Amino acid sequence: MFESQSIELPQHGVSDRSPQKHCATCHQSSSSPKLTSPSLAAAALPPFLISMGSPWAVAGALLVGLLIWHKKRLSARGALPPGPRPLPILGNILDLTPKELWLVATTWAKEFGDVVHVHILGQGLVFLSSPEATMDLLDRKGSIYGDKPTLVMAGELCGCDDMVAFTPYGEQSKRQRRLMNRALGMAAIPAYHPLIETETHSFIRNLVASPFKYMEHSRRYAGSLTLSVVYGYEVAGTDDKFLTLAEECVDILANKISSGGGIWPVDIFPALKHLPAWAPGSGFLAKADKWKAKMTEFVEQPYEFVKTSLKSGQYAPSFCSMLLEDAKTPTQQFEFDLRYTANSMYAASMDTTITTFCHFLLAMMLHPEVLARAQEEIDRVVGSDRLPTFSDRDSLPFVDAVLNEVYRWGVPVPLSLPHRLMEDDVYRGMFIPKGSLILANVWAISRDEGLFPNASAFLPERYLEKIDDPVLAKRRDPRSFVFVRPLDLVAGNMTDHACHLSHIYQHSRRCPGVSLVESSIWILLANAMATLDISKPKDEFGNVIEPKVDFNNSVFRVPDHFQCDIRPRSAHTLKVLRQTETTHS
Template sequence: MFDRHPLAVVLLVLTVFILGYQRLRNRVPRGTRLPPGPKGLPIVGNVFDMPKENAWLTYANWSVTFGDIVYVEVFGSPLVILNSVKATTELFEKRSANYADRPPMVMVNELMGWEWNLGHMRYSDWWRRHRKMFHHFFQPRSLSNYHEVQLEATSALLHQLLDKPNDFYHHVLQHAAAAILRVIYGYDVKTTHDFYVSLVNEAAKDLTHAVTGLFLVEFLPILKHIPAWFPGASFKRRANLGVISAGKMRDMPFESLKRSIADGTAVSCFVSESLEALKDKENVPENEETVVKNCAGVAYLAGSDTTASVVASFMLAMAHYPDVQSRAQAELKAVVGLSKLPNFTDRPMLPYIDSILSETLRWNPAAPLAVPHRSVEDDVYEGMYIPAGSVIIGNSWAILHDENAYPEPFAFKPERFLGDNEKQLPPDPAIVGAFGFGRRICPGRHFAMDAAWIAIASILTCFKISKAVDENGNVIEPAIEYTDGLAIHPKPFKLQITPRSQEIVDVIRSADESKK
């Protein structure tokens, strides 16, 4: 075998050397200990313990045995999983300078070309430049600038649900992408199967598989140098396909808008305003246009995927919890009435709708595992040694299903976030895990939450959501099952979506006509 593949000999020798170096590097200082975890094997460590799917569930189960911080090694590379608010707060918040970095993410960044993604970048000045630009446009005080666009996207969603309720999931995907495409690129989604909506969905699918795949190349980066034809190098072939979708998603809408700017047909949006500002700025930093393009691509991706997951989960929950739906609709009737659609100005008077959004974020978080962090220097937490260079994963799912903080964690109970009976409110999911942690928390979370909130309030105003029935009148139970990945979505399910009255049908129709 080695005669036929001399590259294998070189890789084997280098791998043994790397493993020996990592073993020396991970020696535990006197007076400390590594965090507990499943016992691994010599050399390969815990490679056979690593979950192949739904990793957050395995990590949560480990916490029952080993505690809220779990340690594993794969080929000498340390991996630390944090399963509690206490641990993530201490490390990601209070010690953020040491834990704001990202690991190399070889498969995603180097092989699939996602190194431009703000969420994946190493903690550096290059990352800070992106974060600063992103924050400028999506900070809380800027959100009202985008409300009109979000209302228009929601109006289109309602019209589609009215006309083709069985295609609700496609409508939800389109709604999520429509608002962010208009805000970022000034692009109006015009068709049900829009090209740019399909583009971002394809890229998100490729990315999610790469991030959650636990490819061996992450632990033995030297494997990135083997050719795609080499036996066992299927990860290289997958990466070669993924790099195409990543590049298209970032470049195509950006270049299209630049052509519109050149011919004078572009509308005001994040990209056009940012590029225009560069013309008037003295001493423009090098590659600033690239920063604009990268930030636009990140917003396009994250704004579409997260919002769609949240709205789809909400609809699944409503089918299973009709009492929650009834209470929400009673609140909407009292505040909004039956002859108009809700607006953002109604939000302060709709606390139960807010609690439904919070519970949706908690019940099945769109990102059950945060994007991995990396420890820059050696650290000690409660007597446990965390080596420099460790990959640190915040298990958002475990945190948001902690029965001490959220009794009956698998039940959908929005009232837990209301101040009834002067009880202490549980941790806000938007802060403790649903959007990441510390300095790397998602900077677009406020926009995503606004988009989800107005969709939830509007759907509840207009429709009754219930379980579908088959041709014999038998109820079809919608399974509470989710895809695997960085951002998860409910697996395909059926619903019955019916307008609550003829009056609300007329409201939906008139709202749609007013835009023409």
């Protein structure tokens, strides 16, 4: 029988089999069964299918029949996009890896082109590795490429199916995004600036006090800021009850439900959700119940805090309080949508902030000349007696260039979350079947030598160059592929500036809250450069220690904790930081 845990691939990238371009008759795809994500698709056929005479043998036989039927269907429709040759039935299981799948996809792009098709047990996956293909399909054809795959384990069993990132395209997703646009649209962001600046100053002071805890401080900064903005809740400390609960839920989502880049058997065979508790292999159901209870707790408790605060009249303005006050007499449906919309904002904000800040530290440590140039600009524009504010942004072009290069060089999400094609489509003469999962290979786009000469180097000055061609300028703007234009803009619901702000929640499914996240990251990096010297660490004899940086995650490209020397620029800097504490107290 199968284990009640996720299934993982061997740790390798492209398989030893020689990749070959193929025709539609040897490369199969289907809209069913559904896998869940690029990393989750990396799985082996469960061994229980081999046991003839078991119920799984029947399921296996049905699967074989389904694949044969789809093979004939696809042959009649036309050629699929090229890709590595699949195994019979299993497809490209051995070609995928749960770690750094974007590197494998980039290798495929060099071999087969910018649109590559693979399949796992009949479920088609299409990787887009150029700005042209990404914009053509996920932006211009966003009305049919904007859906999300169904997640049985994460969604139905663990209670995530009503969160923004998991809701399929439809009325609920539209209602959720309308709520976010009302409270977190571009026009609303300046109202949050004082709060963001206060949290940023607190972060810098904590970082100066204990620089070796930079990962912990960045986690608290992201969590505290999000809880303040969304719920009007002030975090009391690192062991705060809501902060602890929120981090537990993020860990469940990132490291348990999506553990190791495997898939859950129930995602392949949904009928397994009906297994009785005593049945062998049903342990995943107990895990799901436990995780669902914790996720529900985080949905309900902070929201009830807001409602209680509103009734008492003692509350801080927030996303939830503003929408509840506007609603006056909120309906049950409104409150349901608001609960899950608010809850959905935490995980993405937290992981994105941590990822970007860690890559920023790494870049500044490796390139002290970049930090020195940014500090010179800040000193000239802002002076040394105060810290940068949002009003300084237009006067700090090199600081903006550093942020852009951090986005490109340290892409937080190198492979986008999957989109599900809602109907058959033909692109450049290639047939893409309904139900295919579409993934933008942002890593490959960010390393395109045609767009970014010497792409592996950290060169912020590339963003100071004047480009007369507007199409080329847009493609070179990291926020046009890291934050690609959403459907909201196509519908006329957002400003042109907002169209550049959609990296983390990519393409037509982009989250309106990204403007808030981007603003908080800018002020964080600007204040860090204004106050800190960042360099490689030294041993007790004064010898430089070369940093060792590893990446061991499959969705957000967060570096493992690395050694780094972080200290205030001067005694005067410390004095200015202490003044911010007095100002905000």
